Amino acid sequence: MKPESLEQFEKTGDRFLLDMAELEESGTKVAGLYCLFAPVEIVRAAGAIPVSLCGKKEKPIAEAERILPPNLCPLIKSSYGYAATDTCPYFSASDFLVGETTCDGKKKMYEFLGQIKPLHLMHLPYTTSEPHALHFWYEELLRLGRFVEEHTGIKIDREQLRSQIRVHNRMRSLVRKISSFQAAERIPLSGLDMMTVMESKSFFVHPDRYIDLLEKFVSELETIAASGYSPFEPGAPRILLTGCPVGRGSEKVLRLIEECGGAVVCMENCTGVKGLDPVDEEEEDPFLALARRYLQLPCSCMASNTGRLALLDRLIGEYSADGVVDLTWQCCHTYNIESRIVGDRIETKHSMPFLHIETDYSNSDTEQLRTRIEAFLEVARWKQSTGPAAQSGVR
């Protein structure tokens, strides 16, 4: 029993290209983005359409390694490989690119991308707590605004920017609501299907139509939830997935967890609920409101990244997680190192099983991972049967 409109989410990428083709004659520009730190509201306020260019497939990596060193994370190599081979239709459709100085690999890769298309690099302060960090980031947002204005020929009107903030807040609140259905005891959607829905938020041309689709999906989920249907067996361990971004093409670990009998109830990563907090609509200066909200993104490139721990604490409670899987793409130093901090928190504060997986986009380690995930889920099941919830009769 799948929601009828799920198919439309599976096709959002194709829909994006069709809608863009229709807009071609009007001169509408496309901005290719690589990271959650790029404020889409600014791009939209200048009349451009943002699209995510984050590489999630293995195919273009071999070509990327002709230029980039092989010991880089697969996300960076895949993103660059698509650009170098011109095999990604969203990259082809992009008139300009926006990058950020997040991790070292990405920021140096942008120097190569900038040789292919006009690229604006936003400089990120690596702390959220110092007052000068906010000031610096605010100036970076203004600088992004000027770049986008120059490439679209459209001046950003602050009222229009405020309107985009309201629209994106509405969109994010619906995505949050959709994700929250998975907090129920009977989980209405597989984690894989939920990933498809969540990923679609980076591929839409018309916000109003996308919001309509999200609203329709909410009501379909309400019906499924009321029926008590779930694609999972009762008692399937509820897993929270954190770490590096995933998506269609790089969903290996998520798929394995569910093939082994677990239920991925929440993704804390950038594809999931990270970055769904609202922007302050009351703040007089919309650039400042955006700077505040975007600077708080709990990414591992921040030092320190306490926001991620707080978010995990909250999500573990909200989604009644039985275990946490932390996914690190090979050679992603920031997430790799931070995994120890996250693991300590999960084991000490929540006393729940924690599994750190370091892998890439290939299938070479699939069976090895399957064995580790099966063992992890066994521990999660055992904890579930002996934990306080079981003893109180809740599960």
Ligand code: SF4
């Ligand atoms: S994990 Fe960090 S660097 Fe990567 S896309 Fe998310 S916010 Fe950007």
Ligand code: SF4
């Ligand atoms: S996964 Fe890690 S190394 Fe790769 S782009 Fe994101 S932050 Fe950088």
